[in-house]
Amino acid sequence: MKPSIPKGTRDFSPEEMVRRNFILQTIRTVYERYGFRQIETPAMENLSMLEGKYGEEGDKLLFRILNSGEVIDEIKAKKDNIRLSDISEKGLRYDLTVPFARYVVMHRNEITFPFRRYQMQPVWRADRPQKGRYREFYQCDADVIGSDSLLNETELVQIIADVFSKLNIGVSIKINNRKILSGIAEIIGEADKIIDITVAIDKLDKIGIDKVNEELKGKGVSDDAITKMQPLFSVKGTTDDRLNFLDNFLSASETGKKGIEEVRTLLSYLHSMSFKSDLIELDITLARGLNYYTGAIFEVKVSDARSTFTSSVLGGGRYDDLTGIFGLPDVSGVGISFGIDRIYDVMLEMNLFEQMHLNESSTKILLVNFGKKEEQYALTVLQKLRAAGVNSEIYPDAAKMKKQMSYADACKIPYVLLIGDEEMQSGKLTLKNMMSGEQNRLDVEELIKKLH
Amino acid sequence: MKPSIPKGTRDFSPEEMVRRNFILQTIRTVYERYGFRQIETPAMENLSMLEGKYGEEGDKLLFRILNSGEVIDEIKAKKDNIRLSDISEKGLRYDLTVPFARYVVMHRNEITFPFRRYQMQPVWRADRPQKGRYREFYQCDADVIGSDSLLNETELVQIIADVFSKLNIGVSIKINNRKILSGIAEIIGEADKIIDITVAIDKLDKIGIDKVNEELKGKGVSDDAITKMQPLFSVKGTTDDRLNFLDNFLSASETGKKGIEEVRTLLSYLHSMSFKSDLIELDITLARGLNYYTGAIFEVKVSDARSTFTSSVLGGGRYDDLTGIFGLPDVSGVGISFGIDRIYDVMLEMNLFEQMHLNESSTKILLVNFGKKEEQYALTVLQKLRAAGVNSEIYPDAAKMKKQMSYADACKIPYVLLIGDEEMQSGKLTLKNMMSGEQNRLDVEELIKKLH
Numbered sequence A, B: 001m002k003p004s005i006p007k008g009t010r011d012f013s014p015e016e017m018v019r020r021n022f023i024l025q026t027i028r029t030v031y032e033r034y035g036f037r038q039i040e041t042p043a044m045e046n047l048s049m050l051e052g053k054y055g056e057e058g059d060k061l062l063f064r065i066l067n068s069g070e071v072i073d074e075i076k077a078k079k080d081n082i083r084l085s086d087i088s089e090k091g092l093r094y095d096l097t098v099p100f101a102r103y104v105v106m107h108r109n110e111i112t113f114p115f116r117r118y119q120m121q122p123v124w125r126a127d128r129p130q131k132g133r134y135r136e137f138y139q140c141d142a143d144v145i146g147s148d149s150l151l152n153e154t155e156l157v158q159i160i161a162d163v164f165s166k167l168n169i170g171v172s173i174k175i176n177n178r179k180i181l182s183g184i185a186e187i188i189g190e191a192d193k194i195i196d197i198t199v200a201i202d203k204l205d206k207i208g209i210d211k212v213n214e215e216l217k218g219k220g221v222s223d224d225a226i227t228k229m230q231p232l233f234s235v236k237g238t239t240d241d242r243l244n245f246l247d248n249f250l251s252a253s254e255t256g257k258k259g260i261e262e263v264r265t266l267l268s269y270l271h272s273m274s275f276k277s278d279l280i281e282l283d284i285t286l287a288r289g290l291n292y293y294t295g296a297i298f299e300v301k302v303s304d305a306r307s308t309f310t311s312s313v314l315g316g317g318r319y320d321d322l323t324g325i326f327g328l329p330d331v332s333g334v335g336i337s338f339g340i341d342r343i344y345d346v347m348l349e350m351n352l353f354e355q356m357h358l359n360e361s362s363t364k365i366l367l368v369n370f371g372k373k374e375e376q377y378a379l380t381v382l383q384k385l386r387a388a389g390v391n392s393e394i395y396p397d398a399a400k401m402k403k404q405m406s407y408a409d410a411c412k413i414p415y416v417l418l419i420g421d422e423e424m425q426s427g428k429l430t431l432k433n434m435m436s437g438e439q440n441r442l443d444v445e446e447l448i449k450k451l452h
Helices: A014-033 A055-060 A071-081 A097-106 A150-167 A178-187 A191-201 A204-218 A223-233 A239-249 A254-272 A340-349 A372-387 A401-410 A421-426 A444-451 B014-033 B055-060 B071-081 B097-106 B150-167 B178-187 B191-201 B204-218 B223-233 B239-249 B254-272 B340-349 B372-387 B401-410 B421-426 B444-451
Strands: A044-046 A064-066 A088-092 A115-124 A136-145 A171-177 A280-282 A296-302 A312-319 A333-338 A365-367 A392-394 A415-418 A429-433 A439-442 B044-046 B064-066 B088-092 B115-124 B136-145 B171-177 B280-282 B296-302 B312-319 B333-338 B365-367 B392-394 B415-418 B429-433 B439-442
Touching: A014 A115, A014 A136, A014 A150, A014 A340, A044 A097, A071 B071, A097 A115, A097 A136, A136 A150, A136 A340, A150 A171, A150 A254, A150 A296, A150 A312, A150 A333, A171 A178, A171 A254, A178 A191, A178 A223, A178 A239, A178 A254, A191 A204, A191 A223, A204 A223, A223 A239, A239 A254, A239 A280, A254 A280, A254 A296, A254 B372, A312 A340, A365 A372, A365 A401, A372 A392, A372 A421, A372 A444, A372 B254, A401 A415, A429 A444, A439 A444, B014 B115, B014 B136, B014 B150, B014 B340, B044 B097, B097 B115, B097 B136, B136 B150, B136 B340, B150 B171, B150 B254, B150 B296, B150 B312, B150 B333, B171 B178, B171 B254, B178 B191, B178 B223, B178 B239, B178 B254, B191 B204, B191 B223, B204 B223, B223 B239, B239 B254, B239 B280, B254 B280, B254 B296, B312 B340, B365 B372, B365 B401, B372 B392, B372 B421, B372 B444, B401 B415, B429 B444, B439 B444
Parallel strands: A171 A280, A365 A392, A365 A415, B171 B280, B365 B392, B365 B415
Antiparallel strands: A044 A088, A064 A088, A064 B064, A115 A136, A136 A333, A171 A296, A296 A312, A312 A333, A415 A429, A429 A439, B044 B088, B064 B088, B115 B136, B136 B333, B171 B296, B296 B312, B312 B333, B415 B429, B429 B439
């Protein structure tokens, strides 16, 4: 039987895990630094919780779990009346947002709001697998729910900046506000076409002005409205310049003005905390899952000269009614979600793992096994190393030196310790740096100091 | 719609996550200290990899995933000839051992043996849920594969002792060896009944000698053989006493003698590393999943006066042919698996979480929000705290003091910081310990020192 795994899924090797753990741990540390607290939800949810939450397309992409028991009997009994719901009641988590909403409603009596939660778990989608798109992948979400203070948006932006700074990736944080988008639709006289309008202008970067106008026309947006929109497409300058333009453009829309005010408050909070203003950029065309967001909208793109990636590595925003679908209305929240698979690919391309010594094993040192007598001595050294917190191992057999060295090499263990007759007599052990080839003679205390 | 989760699954709250993370992190740290390296495998495996690996009962407990696409059409087309395999090709991971074997075979050209891998991921079983038994639970496995050195067994025993010592749980590590069990079956003249014999004597603790003899008889073990076995049931004394007894009892079995020698080698390794010998105990009746193990067998039971738990919290052993099922024969391995759900329950009962301050939030301090002016000042303090590595948050609105205090209380945040007019003028901030109620006036530097 030839072993295989389902398409779109992946095994992660020790080398990959060291790097993935570094990314996850970096995000986790920053989330906790900002007072976010972790929850976990089950991989399986009842399908009634998932269906209808991700649109028609999303329902098709749910992984459904076959009921336990006599499914085949059930199928034969129902004959042509058989339906999916007869044989499947549970599905795999499709994202972390809907399970979080479900969690909040189920546990609302135990939760003290505002609830600052983070969650880092895999999700599953029966999407067609392709480069960079998997059927199982991690999401890393943080949300504040039950508070409409813009301080929450501010802290999420700070978190984004902190994480990418720790990962050493240059990024651009794009922000917008759903109320600005609503104001635009209102001002051009097409308030009811807001979804079509924002879907179209969201593509400006990719397809250019002409195609956007074409699409707007195709969706039935009037020529007059399209003409009115044109100045939006050529807005240039700093975020302040853009806000001044919008002040004017949206002066007749209360909603639009509220959106501008929210952006200004967020920026002013950031300014008062000496946030590097060149990291953040107001992008009037940014929409992202518009049906969902009601206030701030966030997106992060890599803007690092060392990277060719242009896709987004984070998304987020404010939603006013996440838990309404589960019977708890009017709970406002705001959240972000890091795309760690893309971040991994970016770091790989930028050679960051090597620079951060994340190409090494989690094991720091291998003690070579020369035979019974030396092993005995080596085991006492090994114990001291481990007691001092050094990740270390001994080769379990007295295999040929060459074999043991290539083991260390293949496992990317950075140091090897040689203890032969001479070392046992002098107490000065031979440490070999596998990278440089350099050798040193050290006693155990010096060794521990060196490896710490 | 009333929100719910599938039976046998659980949500984990922030309080539970702090504790679960502590257990997982303790195990992870020790595994890495001993040179084990992490891998992860997909939640879904092809059913052809899983079926037939866990016995008939196990196959029934697999969670099967419905194929994507037009399953209902498929069912209707196949009519009465429909089989499970027509509508389901993938299943959820049932344990970490079979996916690991599949991993080793698939990646055998990238792996340098011996391969010391650890893996900590959820598994799923469609078992009937009951107290302490879930349909989704974590396993935490470490295995060394591709080496038959008993040094590997030795290190696994050390790992077990280290983990439970760090968790502050008193345990008894029971060991046995499949070759001793084989020797016993051979000596009593019932070599072909080894499975029935070991299944029966494995129950000695629970059902007593008479019932064990009854079961043996029922399985067709001869009276003569049962009589020969009786001395085994009354072996007392130290592990050395037991080994001496076995020397005599198994003197005519080569396999049995090999088993005794393996146990002695393991004990001698442990002795040379000053391992606390009262932690370990040879239990001749210990069998655990016998079909699987070929050498050492491990089990850990809580033996702490503060706990009423008697169930095992760890199992493991050596297997000589794990990867044979996937076409790579003769790869010997040895491994252990911590039962973290049970460990959690034990620690809860023993009040260890409270003693270890794991009843607190991951957030260390809440800054009370008194209004715009004070907020501005508080935000600069907040930034300094976070920059110094203190997990901290500010209440996002100037809500009533009482509300903010009860938020800190409910979230189990151990400190609250009050910054009002007086504090802003003096630079001496008021720190309140939420546990003791004690208040201190500190400047920011003193505060950081105190909270570190």
